[in-house]
Each structure stands twice: as structure tokens, then as C-alpha cells.
Amino acid sequence: MMRFGLPVETVSDNPLPREILGYISVRGPQSVFDPAVTTLSTAAGAYQATPTDRAEVSRNLQNQGFTIIAESPLGVSVSGPPGAYEDLTGGTVVAKERLTHGEAGYHFYRTHLDIIGEQQPSVFGVGRARSAHVKIDGVVLEKPHVLHSVFPSPSPPNSPKFYLTVPDDVAAILNSISAHRSGAVGSGVAVAMPDTGFYRHPFFTVQHYEVATPITVVPGTNRSKDPVGHGTGEAANIFALAPGCTLQPIRASDNQGNLVAAIAGFLKAKEINPRIITSSWGGDEDYPPLGPPNQMDLAIAAEIQDAIHRGILVVFSAGNGQFSVEPQVPGVLAAGGVFVDQNGSPRASDYASGYQSTWFDNPVVPTVCGLVGMQPRAQYLMLPVPPGCELDREEAGPSIDPPDPPDGTTADDGWALFSGTSAAAPQLAGAAALLLGAKPAMTPAQVIEALSRTAVDVVVGRSFPQRFNNPATPGPDLATGAGLIDVGAALQYATGHF
Amino acid sequence: MSEQHVELILQWEADANTDRVRDWLRQRGIGFMPMQSGLLIFGNKGTFDQHLSVSLDNITPPAQIPVPPELQNDVKSIMLPSPRRPYA
Numbered sequence: 001m002m003r004f005g006l007p008v009e010t011v012s013d014n015p016l017p018r019e020i021l022g023y024i025s026v027r028g029p030q031s032v033f034d035p036a037v038t039t040l041s042t043a044a045g046a047y048q049a050t051p052t053d054r055a056e057v058s059r060n061l062q063n064q065g066f067t068i069i070a071e072s073p074l075g076v077s078v079s080g081p082p083g084a085y086e087d088l089t090g091g092t093v094v095a096k097e098r099l100t101h102g103e104a105g106y107h108f109y110r111t112h113l114d115i116i117g118e119q120q121p122s123v124f125g126v127g128r129a130r131s132a133h134v135k136i137d138g139v140v141l142e143k144p145h146v147l148h149s150v151f152p153s154p155s156p157p158n159s160p161k162f163y164l165t166v167p168d169d170v171a172a173i174l175n176s177i178s179a180h181r182s183g184a185v186g187s188g189v190a191v192a193m194p195d196t197g198f199y200r201h202p203f204f205t206v207q208h209y210e211v212a213t214p215i216t217v218v219p220g221t222n223r224s225k226d227p228v229g230h231g232t233g234e235a236a237n238i239f240a241l242a243p244g245c246t247l248q249p250i251r252a253s254d255n256q257g258n259l260v261a262a263i264a265g266f267l268k269a270k271e272i273n274p275r276i277i278t279s280s281w282g283g284d285e286d287y288p289p290l291g292p293p294n295q296m297d298l299a300i301a302a303e304i305q306d307a308i309h310r311g312i313l314v315v316f317s318a319g320n321g322q323f324s325v326e327p328q329v330p331g332v333l334a335a336g337g338v339f340v341d342q343n344g345s346p347r348a349s350d351y352a353s354g355y356q357s358t359w360f361d362n363p364v365v366p367t368v369c370g371l372v373g374m375q376p377r378a379q380y381l382m383l384p385v386p387p388g389c390e391l392d393r394e395e396a397g398p399s400i401d402p403p404d405p406p407d408g409t410t411a412d413d414g415w416a417l418f419s420g421t422s423a424a425a426p427q428l429a430g431a432a433a434l435l436l437g438a439k440p441a442m443t444p445a446q447v448i449e450a451l452s453r454t455a456v457d458v459v460v461g462r463s464f465p466q467r468f469n470n471p472a473t474p475g476p477d478l479a480t481g482a483g484l485i486d487v488g489a490a491l492q493y494a495t496g497h498f
Numbered sequence: 499m500s501e502q503h504v505e506l507i508l509q510w511e512a513d514a515n516t517d518r519v520r521d522w523l524r525q526r527g528i529g530f531m532p533m534q535s536g537l538l539i540f541g542n543k544g545t546f547d548q549h550l551s552v553s554l555d556n557i558t559p560p561a562q563i564p565v566p567p568e569l570q571n572d573v574k575s576i577m578l579p580s581p582r583r584p585y586a
Contacts, residue, residue, distance in 0.1 A: 196584060218503050219529075230584040260503040262582035263538055267531045283580040296560050296579045299507045302534040317585040378586075391586070422586040 005206050006107075006154065012095035013200055013213050013224035014111045016082045020093065021142040024066075025075040026057045026135060033128070033138035035121070048073040053135045060134060064088060089139055090130035091117030097200070098124075108151045109202070113141045152414025154202035156382040159408030162342055163382050163417050167207070167240035170371060170381070170427065173340050176241045176487035179434055184491055186242025186433035188440070190274040193426065194265025195281065196257050197226030198235060198249030201414060203384035209239045214249040215272075217264040227257030229385030229392055233416065234280050234426045236383050237370070241430030241487055244437065248272060257390055263300060270307050275436050277307060278315040278429035280422035282324035287467055289323070293359050297325035301360075304329045313436075313444040315429045317421035318366040319353035320378070321464040327365045328357040333432065333448050335424035336366025338458050338484040339374050347461030348472040348479035351378040352421050354463025355470060356478055366481040367448060368455045370424030376402035379417040387414040431487045439494050446498050454489035455482040502543045504554060506563070507577045509536040514572035522569060539576075554578065 025033065026049035030041050041047070049057075058068055058076055064087055066080035082093040094116055097109040115127030127139035156165060164170055171177050179185075198214045214223040226232045235247055252265030262281055269277045285297075293301065307314050308331040316327040318336045327334035337352030348354065349372040357363050373380025377399055385392050388411065395407040395416040407417035432447045442450075463470045463479040470478035508530075510516065523530050523539060526549045530537040547553050552563050559578040 228584065230586050234586070254503050259582050259584060261505055261540060263505055263507070263579065264531060264540055267533070267538060280586070281582050281584045283582055285580065294560065295509065295575065296507055296577045299509065299533060299535055299577075300579070306534055320585050322585065418586050420586040422584055425585075 006099055006202055007205065008099050010097045010109070010205050011200065011213070012097045012111050013198070014095050015223060016093060016095055016113070018081060019079050020082060020085060020113060021069075021077070021079050022085065023075055023077050023140040023142070024057070024061065024136055025138040025140070026054050027137040028074065031137040033121070033126070049075070049135070057135055085115060085127065085139065085141070088129055088136070089115050089117070089120065089127040091115040091120040091127055093141075106151055112143060115139065115141065152201060152384070152387045154206040156415045157409050157413060159382065159417055161379055161405070161408055161417060163380055164371060165382050166236040167243065170237060170240040173371060174241060174427065174431065174485055174487050175489065176431070176434060178488045179491045180243065184434050184438040185244030186430065186437040187244035189242065189245045189276065189433040189436045190248060191238055191242070191245050191276045191278060191429050191433055192248045192250060192269035192272060192274040193231065193235060193238070193278050194250040194252045194262060194269050195231030195234065196228040196253040196259060197231045197251040199226045199229070199232045199386035200224065201232060201384040201386070203236065204239070207239065207243065209243065210246045211235070212246060212248045214251050215268060216251045217261045217268050218252065218254050221251060221253070221255055223251060226251070226386050227253065227255065227389060229389035229416065230280070230422065233383030233385045233391060233418065234422050237381070237423050237426035238278065238430040238433065241427060242433035242437065245430070245433040248274060266303060270303070270310075270312065273310070274312065276313045276315065276429050276432055278425050279326065280317045280425045282317060282319055282322055282326045284319070284322040284324060287323035287355070289358060293325055301325055301329045304332060308332070308444055311444065313432050313447055315425045315432070317425040320351050320420045321353055321467050323353065323355070325359070328359050328363055330360050330363055331444065333368070333428055333451070334363070334366040334481070335421050335428045336369040336463070336480055337372025337421050337424050338369040338480055339380070339461070340371060340484070345460070346456065346458045346484055348458055348463055349373065349378070350375050350462060350465055352424070352463055353468060354479040355468045364476065364478055364481055368428065368451050368482045369458070369480045369484050370427030371419070372421055372424050373419040376404045378419045379404070379407050380419040381423055382415060382417055385414060385416050388412040391416045391418055428485060431485050431490060434487060435490060435494050438491060439498055442494060442498050446494070450490040450494040450497070451485050452482040454486050454493045456484045456486050458483045503540065504543050504546055505538055505540040505579070506546070507533065507536060507579060508539050509574045509577070511572055511574045516572070519569055519572050550576070
């Protein structure tokens with residue numbers, strides 16, 4: 001079964017359940033688990049085990065940590081932790097998403113469990129006991145009856161608003177398509193992204209993007225969920241420019257989706273030592289600042305600086321009108337916003353922060369820009385999100401103050417129109433991954449140099465007028481930094497200079 | 499509210515006995531990760547309210563909170579950073 005090019009089986013980020021229901025067949029005169037058997041024996045009692053063997057098997061299973069739920073002359077229905085199944089079979093219990101028919105003709109990915117290993121049968125969900133002495137001829141894991149998720153389309157819906165798609169529009173405007181055609185896709189480059197979470201939307205599956213199982217840093221949260229949809233949607237921006245990179249999502253949100261562990265998420269990202277960390281979040285402090293950075297800001301800045309010293313390229317969003325320490329740290333690639341309209345004309349996004357820092361060595365925030373929408377809501381990029389998540393619901397509704405019509409999608413279709421410098425940071429991270437894939441020896445400073453020296457100068461518009469109001473002017477400026485990134489030109493620059 | 503996850507930044511005194519502080523945190527079920535100048539400590543709000551002798555509900559971040567007497571020889575400050583939010 002294939003639908004929209006979706007594979008029958010794909011990676012599951014769902015953790016294994018604590019208890020797995022299964023069926024364990026006690027060996028009788030014949031076995032349905034013999035690979036040569038394709039039909040049922042009609043002989044009475046062909047599969048029935050002796051009472052002595054059944055009793056022995058039940059006793060051994062209980063000693064191994066299984067709970068006996070029901071017994072029959074052929075076998076036992078059990079419940080046990082994954083480790084008990086692994087001890088019994090010598091295999092490994094894994095979760096996989098399998099495409100299944102659902103209600104009303106729809107298709108869904110559901111989480112299934114399998115036992116894998118050298119000695120294990122190839123039949124999905126079936127295992128073989130490690131030893132023939134245990135009088136067990138087959139282990140079957142129960143198929144799930146609980147829906148994992150509704151099935152969002154891997155293709156975006158239309159919207160009456162002007163918007164850009166991922167990957168095509170973003171890749172075209174930021175000029176990465178020729179680089180992709182030449183084979184520069186960011187292969188082998190690991191990008192870590194602490195955010196609200198990551199949901200394995202079929203969009204990522206059908207595009208064959210490589211996403212590692214998410215890591216969580218808030219106890220009690222599910223690594224396969226993203227209640228807000230922010231981490232999921234913004235991640236698509238990375239792959240628009242670096243379709244061959246590997247993303248490591250780090251969920252730093254609580255069960256309501258609040259980003260309560262952003263600093264821990266950043267520290268966790270450093271621990272896994274990726275080439276790039278991209279962060280689409282920050283705080284908001286007084287502007288102009290009332291004084292130098294406080295001890296908290298300095299503690300966070302020291303962590304960022306340490307990552308840069310260790311050779312990690314650190315990308316932070318400039319902010320959507322906010323002023324925060326992270327993008328100001330020297331050596332950070334600070335991501336600002338440029339809006340490109342229907343005619344292809346660029347202007348500084350009035351949704352994005354742009355200023356000269358009075359902290360550290362007075363860096364300009366942003367360094368360079370990605371694609372960001374305009375006020376009031378910057379509904380600009382059609383991005384995949386978990387169906388019914390916060391962004392799916394909010395963007396599908398109108399904004400009253402300031403007035404803004406809905407994004408034209410539904411509240412539970414798994415797609416939403418949004419942006420912000422949250423989108424620019426992963427775009428810059430994708431561009432950097434593409435460069436590092438082609439030129440792995442480049443330092444973070446060299447990547448920033450290549451992106452800055454080749455950026456398209458933006459001369460129209462102003463940064464967030466209510467707070468910064470800096471104009472875009474010929475040459476580097478406080479609204480857009482060096483301008484809008486040009487990935488193809490940056491790759492040429494990198495090839496020629498490093 | 500007491501279940502709400504919170505992260506705080508703890509900074510060392512010079513010559514701090516860091517093992518002693520780590521043990522103190524561990525015994526109280528407070529998680530930690532090393533930082534350049536101290537520790538990121540985290541856990542649910544109820545745990546901090548119980549062991550830091552101050553209710554975090556009454557504090558507006560960013561703010562310093564009192565260091566428990568047992569840790570005062572080793573810990574210079576404990577700070578509640580301002581909240582971080584997605585920029586979308």
C-alpha cells in the first residue's frame with residue numbers, strides 16, 4: 001500500500017510502552033510458526049500442548065516478569081515489559097509506524113511493535129524464543145488498537161493569502177536549487193534544534209528527510225509530540241535548504257507546550273556535539289537596555305560562547321520585536337527577516353528585530369536574514385504542524401487586534417501559515433549545513449563570512465518600527481545586517497576561499 | 499501549578515565544594531546540568547518551593563532568589579531567568 005509516496009513502514013518516535021500485550025504459543029505436535037506452513041492443520045489437537053508443558057511454560061514466564069492474562073490449550077496471553085520479551089527471545093523490541101487503513105477510507109500511521117534480531121523471523125510482530133528448551137514455538141506481539149494520530153496530508157492546502165511553500169519556494173528564493181543539483185545538500189551534517197518538540201509529519205517522511213528520534217529534557221513529556229507545532233513547522237525550513245542533513249530535535253516544552261526548559265535544551269544540544277545548533281526562541285528585555293547584561297544573561301552567553309569555541313555554529317533568531325541576549329553574543333549567526341513579495345522584491349520585515357547591540361562588542365543583530373513575513377502576524381510560510389496543535393488552531397482563526405484574516409487552512413489539517421525570525425534561524429542553519437556538507441573543514445566564522453559576504457543587499461523597509469525602526473539602506477544596515485542570504489553564491493564563495 | 503517545570507541558574511562561590519551541592523540537590527530530587535559558571539538546576543515548582551524556602555509564584559523573573567543556608571558557603575547566587583518563548 002502506497003499513498004502520496006508514503007512508505008508502508010517508517011520510523012516511530014513513540015517510546016515503547018511499559019507493558020506489552022502478547023501471545024505465547026506453547027509447542028504442540030505441530031506449529032503454525034514453521035515457515036513452511038501456509039494453512040491450518042485440520043487434525044484435532046494438532047497445536048495443543050501437553051498440560052505439563054503449558055504449566056511449565058506459564059511458571060517460567062511468570063519468573064521472567066510476565067503476567068499471565070489468559071490460558072488456552074495452545075498458549076497463553078501475557079503482559080510484560082519490553083525487557084521480558086527481549087530476555088525470552090534474545091531479540092530487540094522496536095516501535096515502527098505502519099501505514100494502515102482507517103475509518104472512512106482514510107489512511108493512518110499507527111505505532112506497531114516488532115521483535116528484531118538475527119534469530120528472529122521476518123514476519124512483523126512475531127518473535128522466536130532464544131532457546132528451544134523453553135517449549136515455546138512462537139511469540140506474537142499484539143497489534144495496536146489505539147490510534148496514534150490522525151493522518152495529515154503530506155502536501156499543503158491552498159490559501160487565498162500570498163504565501164511561500166517549503167521546500168520549493170524557500171529553496172528557490174534563497175537560491176539553493178543549483179547547489180542541490182550539484183549534490184550539495186548538507187549530507188553528513190548534524191543540526192540540533194531545541195524547541196517545542198517534533199511531530200513526525202508525513203511531509204518529512206515523503207520528502208525522505210532524516211530526523212533522529214527526538215530527545216526530551218522535561219521529565220514526563222512525550223518525545224513524539226509537539227503541542228504547539230513550532231518545532232515541527234520550523235524544522236521544515238532547515239530541510240528546504242539542506243535536504244540531506246540530519247536533524248536532532250530536542251523537546252524543551254512541557255505538556256502544555258510552554259518552552260520551560262530552553263536553557264536545558266541548549267545544553268543538551270551542546271552535549272551531543274552537532275555541527276550546528278539552531279534556536280528559534282529567546283527572552284524579551286528592556287530596549288534600550290537599562291545597563292549591561294545581568295549575571296543570568298552572562299551565564300547564558302557564556303554557554304553560547306563555549307559552544308562556538310568548540311566549533312559549533314550557533315544560530316539564534318533575532319526576535320520579532322524582542323531584545324534578548326542570545327543573538328547578541330559575538331560569533332552567533334543572528335537571523336533576521338526579509339520579506340519577498342509576489343514580484344520578487346525584497347524589503348526588511350517589519351516583524352523582525354534589527355538593532356545595534358550595546359552589549360559585548362556592539363554586534364549588529366541580525367547578521368544576515370532569512371524569509372520572514374510582515375505584520376500583523378507574518379503569515380507567510382505554509383508549514384507542516386501536528387494536526388490540531390496550537391499553531392494549527394490559532395493561525396486558522398482570525399486575529400481581532402490587530403485585524404488579520406484566517407490563514408485559509410483548517411484548524412486540524414496539520415498545516416499552518418506562519419513565520420517570524422523563528423523561520424529565518426532554521427533557514428540559515430540549513431544554508432550553513434549545505435556549506436558544511438560541501439566544505440566540512442569550514443569554521444563557524446568562515447560559514448558566517450560566506451553567508452554575509454554574498455548576501456543580497458536589501459534597501460527598503462524598516463526593522464520592527466514600534467521598537468527599533470532602523471531602516472534598510474545600501475550596504476550593511478541595522479534592519480537586515482548584510483541582507484538576505486544567497487545560498488548558491490555563498491557556496492561559490494566558500495569553494496573559492498576555504 | 500506546583501507541577502510546573504522550572505529551570506534556575508546556580509553560580510558557584512570561589513572554591514565551592516561542588517560535590518556537596520550536587521548531593522544536596524540530588525537528595526531533594528532537583529535535577530542539574532553543568533554550566534560554565536555553575537549549574538542549571540531544574541525540577542517542578544513545588545519541589546523548589548519546598549526546598550528554597552521561597553515561593554516562586556511570588557517572584558517575577560528575572561530575579562535572584564535566596565540561597566538556602568546550607569549552601570551559602572558554596573553558592574554565590576541562584577537566579578530565575580526570564581521566560582524563553584518561541585519567536586513565531
